[in-house]
Amino acid sequence: MALLEIRHMTHYFGGLRAVHDYNLDIEPGQVRGLIGPNGAGKTTIFNLITGIHRPGEGRILLDGEELVGRQPHEIAARGLGRTFQDLRLWRHMTVLDHVKMARYSKIGYGLVGAFFSTPRRNREEAQIEEKARELLEMMNISHLADQMVPNLPYGAQRRVEMARALSTEPKILFLDEPTAGMNPEELIQMMGIIRRVREQLGLAIFLIEHRLKMVMELCEIIQTLVFGEVIAEGPPDDIKNNPAVIEAYLGKEIVE
Amino acid sequence: MVFFFQNLVNALQWGSFYAMIALGYSMVYSILMLFNFAHGDIFMVGAYIGFGVATALVTLSASGFLALPGWMILVLTILLSMFLTSFVGMIVERVGYRPLRDAPRASAAITGLMIGIMLETGNLILLGARRVSFPPLIESVTYNVGGVFVTNKKIMIVLISLGFMLALHLFVQKTRYGMAMRAMAFDYVVVPLLGIPINTIARLTFAIGSALAAVAGILFGLAYPVLDPYMGIVFGWKAFVAAILGGRGSIMGATLAGFLMGFIEIFVAMVFPSTLRDLIAYSIILLILVFRPHGFFGEPYSARLRL
Numbered sequence: 001m002a003l004l005e006i007r008h009m010t011h012y013f014g015g016l017r018a019v020h021d022y023n024l025d026i027e028p029g030q031v032r033g034l035i036g037p038n039g040a041g042k043t044t045i046f047n048l049i050t051g052i053h054r055p056g057e058g059r060i061l062l063d064g065e066e067l068v069g070r071q072p073h074e075i076a077a078r079g080l081g082r083t084f085q086d087l088r089l090w091r092h093m094t095v096l097d098h099v100k101m102a103r104y105s106k107i108g109y110g111l112v113g114a115f116f117s118t119p120r121r122n123r124e125e126a127q128i129e130e131k132a133r134e135l136l137e138m139m140n141i142s143h144l145a146d147q148m149v150p151n152l153p154y155g156a157q158r159r160v161e162m163a164r165a166l167s168t169e170p171k172i173l174f175l176d177e178p179t180a181g182m183n184p185e186e187l188i189q190m191m192g193i194i195r196r197v198r199e200q201l202g203l204a205i206f207l208i209e210h211r212l213k214m215v216m217e218l219c220e221i222i223q224t225l226v227f228g229e230v231i232a233e234g235p236p237d238d239i240k241n242n243p244a245v246i247e248a249y250l251g252k253e254i255v256e
Numbered sequence: 257m258v259f260f261f262q263n264l265v266n267a268l269q270w271g272s273f274y275a276m277i278a279l280g281y282s283m284v285y286s287i288l289m290l291f292n293f294a295h296g297d298i299f300m301v302g303a304y305i306g307f308g309v310a311t312a313l314v315t316l317s318a319s320g321f322l323a324l325p326g327w328m329i330l331v332l333t334i335l336l337s338m339f340l341t342s343f344v345g346m347i348v349e350r351v352g353y354r355p356l357r358d359a360p361r362a363s364a365a366i367t368g369l370m371i372g373i374m375l376e377t378g379n380l381i382l383l384g385a386r387r388v389s390f391p392p393l394i395e396s397v398t399y400n401v402g403g404v405f406v407t408n409k410k411i412m413i414v415l416i417s418l419g420f421m422l423a424l425h426l427f428v429q430k431t432r433y434g435m436a437m438r439a440m441a442f443d444y445v446v447v448p449l450l451g452i453p454i455n456t457i458a459r460l461t462f463a464i465g466s467a468l469a470a471v472a473g474i475l476f477g478l479a480y481p482v483l484d485p486y487m488g489i490v491f492g493w494k495a496f497v498a499a500i501l502g503g504r505g506s507i508m509g510a511t512l513a514g515f516l517m518g519f520i521e522i523f524v525a526m527v528f529p530s531t532l533r534d535l536i537a538y539s540i541i542l543l544i545l546v547f548r549p550h551g552f553f554g555e556p557y558s559a560r561l562r563l
Binding site for chain 2 (some may be wrong): 050051052071072073074076077081082084088090091092093097100101102103104105106107109111113114115117121125128164165167168
């Protein structure tokens, strides 16, 4: 049984069929990619899995446990972490606070601890801080810990978002266009970070990406989505040479 | 000069009430982008619950069954009333706000007004139209500090209020719940995806705001021992003004604005006839807002993101 198993997921927005009969298996430690033209439904798939929308049909199983019908915070606490296409960071909080906050579901102390500052609270808050700093270290942004997010360059903001997602201790990390808007240098750094995250934390990664070079280099298996349907699935080389994919999506790139 | 200090003491006490109530408005606003217009009436309910608890404890103590000193009764009254009033807030959130969270803003805004009216009339039905008097609990002692008369109650009211404000500040800054509140203030979509239950946080926010309103109600009852079911209306509105003046969802801002309003009211009354007090005081506050439309700590733009 796969870590994440999706069977026959279909979803409509009003009369519009956004996703049709979508299936997915992610194994522990696997890196998978989802590509497709704009509007194909990639982000919708992320939103369906993470519980922002509830799929009209289909099953989503994480470690054999059904996720459909659960609240987004329950799904996140069970091990799905994600980032967003448009960075969603808080301009009034420091980098460190972003990462600490995301550990909410991994903390045990309750209201009594919070109100009376019990030893357990103090111990756990110290652990949170330590873990958060480790993640910032891994993202190479530990020197920015006390900065407010709007003051950071774009590439660093992306890393803050990644650290925040990792702070929930996900089993699978969902990255929605992690290199959108990045310059070539930032892109290379981000690829390095994704590799490092995978090696050091051993988690599975599912990424949406427009930059094919990056998907082809990082992913073991790639799905191509067109109008909400998977038209091809396989290792990078197969996808590259698949006529349907070339027609729908890759055409120009391959000619180059 | 003595006159000035005398009024300063009064202003601090008066400001404590406004600030404590304003905090509840401000906290709810910051996480839900809604003003809980029932909050003034929750202050009233808190005062009545305090009255009930205090009266029961005094009776119990007088019967000799459980002889408690006055200060102990006060402490117990505050703690028990906070606990009980927090449930009022949680019920208001569950019944009035959660079902309407995605409703048009105007609909969600009037739920507070309606619940406020329900609480007022509910109280009338329950206790009748008579006013009740808050038991004194502690003996009043007046100190003469260089001609300025300060009562032990005034000192206590200001210190207790400041203590709770500090505690709230620490709670919001230093605990996982406070962090979740701060995050939720800016984004509804991401916060649950980080494993944070937003309904729990909303409920907690209402509970804390209501508990603070209960403290304000009890302290008010100590200073001005006559309670009536409509006492929350004017106080509620003025504290609401303080919350806006302090700036969007800012705890520090609501506290400062609450005290500032106490100062303005008292010092206006010191110079002008007291019938003109509110007219002049609120003209001044209006003028402040003209120059600082976002309040003291508000931000000039809103970045709430929604899917």
